Amino acid sequence: MSLEFSLNTLGAMLKVLPVTLSLTALSFAASLVLAIAIAVIDYFRVPVLRQVCAVYVSFFRGTPLIPQLFLLYFGIPTFIASLRDIPAFTVCVAGLTLNSAAYMKEVVRGSLLSVSEGQKEAALAHGMTPVQTMFRIVLPQATRVAVPSLFNNLVDIVKGTSMAFTIGVIEITATASLRASVTFNYFEAYMVLMLLYWVIILILERLEAVVEKRLAVGYNR
Amino acid sequence: MKNVSQSGIIDRQRGRQMIKIQNLHKHFGSLEVLKGIDLEIEKGEVVAVIGSSGTGKSTLLRCMNYLETPDEGRITIGEITVTAGKASKKEIHELRKHSAMIFQNFNLFSNKDVLHNVMEPLISAKKMKKDEAERIAVQYLEKVGMAKKLTQYPVTLSGGQQQRVAIARSMATEPNVLLFDEPTSALDPEWVQEVLEVIRKLARAHFTMIIVTHEMQFAKEVADRVIFMDGGRIVEEGPAKEVLENPKEERTREFLKISGRKSADGESVVIKKSRNFKDMLPMFIEAGLEFKPDDPDPEGLLVCFEMLDKESGRRIGGGSLAKAYGEFLIRSVAVEEAYQGKGLGKKLLEYMIGEAKEWDAKRLLLTAKVPGFYKKLGFEVIPREDAPPISDCTSCPRFHNGCDSEIMRLEL
Ligand SMILES: Nc1ncnc2c1ncn2[C@@H]1O[C@H](COP(=O)(O)OP(=O)(O)O)[C@@H](O)[C@H]1O
Numbered sequence: 251m252s253l254e255f256s257l258n259t260l261g262a263m264l265k266v267l268p269v270t271l272s273l274t275a276l277s278f279a280a281s282l283v284l285a286i287a288i289a290v291i292d293y294f295r296v297p298v299l300r301q302v303c304a305v306y307v308s309f310f311r312g313t314p315l316i317p318q319l320f321l322l323y324f325g326i327p328t329f330i331a332s333l334r335d336i337p338a339f340t341v342c343v344a345g346l347t348l349n350s351a352a353y354m355k356e357v358v359r360g361s362l363l364s365v366s367e368g369q370k371e372a373a374l375a376h377g378m379t380p381v382q383t384m385f386r387i388v389l390p391q392a393t394r395v396a397v398p399s400l401f402n403n404l405v406d407i408v409k410g411t412s413m414a415f416t417i418g419v420i421e422i423t424a425t426a427s428l429r430a431s432v433t434f435n436y437f438e439a440y441m442v443l444m445l446l447y448w449v450i451i452l453i454l455e456r457l458e459a460v461v462e463k464r465l466a467v468g469y470n471r
Numbered sequence: 472m473k474n475v476s477q478s479g480i481i482d483r484q485r486g487r488q489m490i491k492i493q494n495l496h497k498h499f500g501s502l503e504v505l506k507g508i509d510l511e512i513e514k515g516e517v518v519a520v521i522g523s524s525g526t527g528k529s530t531l532l533r534c535m536n537y538l539e540t541p542d543e544g545r546i547t548i549g550e551i552t553v554t555a556g557k558a559s560k561k562e563i564h565e566l567r568k569h570s571a572m573i574f575q576n577f578n579l580f581s582n583k584d585v586l587h588n589v590m591e592p593l594i595s596a597k598k599m600k601k602d603e604a605e606r607i608a609v610q611y612l613e614k615v616g617m618a619k620k621l622t623q624y625p626v627t628l629s630g631g632q633q634q635r636v637a638i639a640r641s642m643a644t645e646p647n648v649l650l651f652d653e654p655t656s657a658l659d660p661e662w663v664q665e666v667l668e669v670i671r672k673l674a675r676a677h678f679t680m681i682i683v684t685h686e687m688q689f690a691k692e693v694a695d696r697v698i699f700m701d702g703g704r705i706v707e708e709g710p711a712k713e714v715l716e717n718p719k720e721e722r723t724r725e726f727l728k729i730s731g732r733k734s735a736d737g738e739s740v741v742i743k744k745s746r747n748f749k750d751m752l753p754m755f756i757e758a759g760l761e762f763k764p765d766d767p768d769p770e771g772l773l774v775c776f777e778m779l780d781k782e783s784g785r786r787i788g789g790g791s792l793a794k795a796y797g798e799f800l801i802r803s804v805a806v807e808e809a810y811q812g813k814g815l816g817k818k819l820l821e822y823m824i825g826e827a828k829e830w831d832a833k834r835l836l837l838t839a840k841v842p843g844f845y846k847k848l849g850f851e852v853i854p855r856e857d858a859p860p861i862s863d864c865t866s867c868p869r870f871h872n873g874c875d876s877e878i879m880r881l882e883l
Pocket residue numbers: 499502504522523524525526527528529530531
C-alpha cells in the first residue's frame with residue numbers, strides 16, 4: 251500500500267471532480283425536464299407524441315448505457331457530419347440524459363397518478379384550467395412523492411458518469427485508471443476512486459433527507 | 472317557496488331563471504344513467520335531490536360542470552349555455568366558472584393550507600391579485616367559522632372542518648350555483664351538524680343551491696323544492712313539504728318509507744362531549760327549559776353532552792354537568808319530543824352519571840319537574856333547604872328549574 255500514491259491520486263481526481271459533478275448535474279437536470287415532458291404527454295394522452303415517447307422509453311430501458319454512448323459518439327456522426335465536432339462531454343450528457351429520462355419518466359408518471367382524482371376534479375370544478383390544475387395542484391404534490399425515487403436516479407447518474415471515460419471524457423474514473431495502469435497501484439487507485447464516489451453519494455443522501463423533510467410540511471399532523 | 476330576505480336586491484333578482492337543463496342524457500358504456508332530465512331552477516332557490524343510490528344524482532350534478540361529459544342535452548347556468556356534443560374546451564371552462572361543487576370527500580388541496588385552499592381558485596380561475604384573494608378568502612372562512620385555522624393543512628382538520636373549508640372555497644368564487652353532492656355522507660356523526668348548520672345559513676341567505684342528500688329532515692327544513700330521482704329520471708318534484716310528507720308517486724312513497732325506517736333508538740345515537748352550551752340553548756328552550764337565547768353558560772360548567780342522531784348527525788338531546796359550591800350538578804337535560812319514549816333520556820343520564828364518577832363526584836344534584844323518571848335511576852327528592860344556593864332561574868335565587876320543580880340527589 252502506498253499512501254503517497256493514494257494521496258497523489260486523490261489530488262488528481264479532485265482536480266477533475268468538477269467534470270464528474272457537472273456531468274451529473276447537467277444530465278440530471280436535463281433528464282428531469284425530459285421525463286416530466288414525457289410523463290405530461292402521457293398524462294394528457296397527446297396522440298402520436300405519446301407513441302413516439304413510448305418507443306424511445308422502451309428502447310433506452312432495453313439497452314445498456316455503454317452501447318448507447320458509443321452509438322451517440324461514434325455511430326451517429328458517421329451519418330450526420332455536422333455532429334462530428336461535438337465534444338465527448340456533451341455527448342455524454344446527452345447519453346446519460348436519454349438513458350435516465352427513460353427510467354425517471356416512470357417515476358414522474360407514477361407520482362402524477364398518485365394525486366387523488368378528487369383534488370383534480372375540485373380544481374376543475376372551481377374554474378381552474380387543466381394546465382393550472384397540473385402546475386398548481388398536481389405537480390407540487392407529485393414532487394413530494396417522486397423525490398425519494400428521483401434521488402435514486404440521481405445516484406445512478408453519478409455512477410453512470412463513470413462510463414464517460416469510455417468515450418474519452420477525463421473525469422474521476424478515467425483519472426484513476428490512467429494512474430493505475432501507469433504505476434500498477436490498482437488497489438489504491440480504485441479504492442480511492444470508490445471512496446470518492448461513496449462520499450459524493452453520502453452527501454446526496456444527507457441532502458435527500460433535508461429535501462424530504464422540507465417537502466413534508468403540511469402533510470403530517 | 473320562501474321569499475323572505477333581508478336584502479331587497481336579492482329579492483328583486485329572485486324568481487329569475489338561473490339554471491335550465493334540457494333533455495340531459497348520459498351513458499356509461501351500455502348503462503344509461505340519465506334518461507332525459509329536464510330541470511329549471513330560479514335564482515335563490517334551494518333544491519334538494521333525493522333518491523336511492525345509483526339513480527344518477529351525482530352524475531346529474533357532475534354533468535352540470537362537465538366532470539362527466541353528457542351525451543345529449545343542453546345546460547344553461549346564468550348566461551352561458553352549453554350543448555352536449557358541441558361544447559368547446561373554452562365553453563366547458565366558462566361553464567365550470569359558473570358553478571362550484573362541494574364533494575362528499577371534501578377534496579381539499581392537500582399541498583395547501585386552509586387559507587390557500589380558498590385563495591387558489593380566486594387566483595388561478597378568477598385572476599385576482601394575491602392580497603384581494605386573501606381578503607375574500609378570510610371573509611368567507613369567517614362565514615364558516617374557520618378563520619382561526621388559516622395556516623393549518625387539511626390533514627390536521629376534522630372531516631367537518633374540512634367540509635366547512637370546502638364550502639368556503641366554493642362560496643368564495645361567487646358562483647351562480649353551489650352544487651352539493653352528499654356533503655355530510657362521509658362525515659363521522661359528530662361533525663355532521665356543524666356542516667349542515669353552515670348550509671342552513673347559506674339557504675337563509677338565498678344562495679342558489681342544489682343539494683344531493685340523504686338527510687330527509689334537513690331537506691324538509693332548508694329546501695324550497697325537492698326532486699326525487701329514480702332510475703335516471705326525475706320521478707317527482709315539488710315543494711319540499713309536499714314531496715316529503717304527501718308524495719304523489721308510489722315510488723317516492725316507497726323510497727321515503729325505506730329511508731325513514733331507521734328511526735332513532737339507543738343504537739342509532741351517539742353522545743358527544745363538548746363545551747358548546749350556547750349551541751344547545753335553542754334546543755333546551757324548545758324542550759321547555761327556562762332559558763333565554765342569550766343566557767350565559769351555567770355556573771361552573773364542566774362539560775356538555777350532545778346526543779346526536781347517527782344517521783343525520785342532528786342534535787336530538789343533551790345536558791350538562793357543572794360543579795359549583797362544591798357540588799356536582801346535572802343541568803338542563805332534554806331529549807327532543809320526537810325521540811322520547813325510546814330510552815334515550817335514560818341512556819343520556821347514565822352516561823352523565825358515569826362522567827360525574829370520572830370527576831370523582833361523591834354525589835349528584837339536579838332539579839326536575841318530573842321526578843319519577845329520575846327516581847328510577849336512583850335519585851331521591853331532597854328538601855330545598857338542603858340544596859346549594861345556585862340558580863337557573865332569574866326570578867328567585869334558588870337551585871331550581873322553575874319554582875315547581877323538585878331538587879333531587881343521587882349518592883354515588
Ligand atoms: N365513471 C363511471 N363509469 C361507469 N359507471 C358509472 C360511473 N359513474 C357512475 N356510474 C354508474 O352510474 C350509475 C349512477 O351513479 P351515480 O350518479 O353516482 O348515482 P347516485 O349519485 O344517485 O348514487 C351507477 O350505476 C354507477 O355505478
